[in-house]
Amino acid sequence: MADHKHGEMDITVQEKTFEGFMNMTTKATIAIVVFLIFLALIAV
Template sequence: MAEHKHGEMDITVQEKTFEGFMNMTTKGTIAIIVFLIFLAAIAA
């Protein structure tokens, strides 16, 4: 079994995936907030 050495693994793919996830989460949250404001404006 290989020895584990902290900090030697290449994590560029994981970092790009996390960046994409955070980007989509942020955009989705903003879209939902705008949609809720739109619904509130119609109902008023």
């Protein structure tokens, strides 16, 4: 079995995936907040 050395694995793909996930989550959260404000303005 090969010895594992911390910090040697290439994680660029994982970093890009996480960045995309955070970007999508941020945009979805902003869209939901804007939609809720819009609903609140219509209901008044």
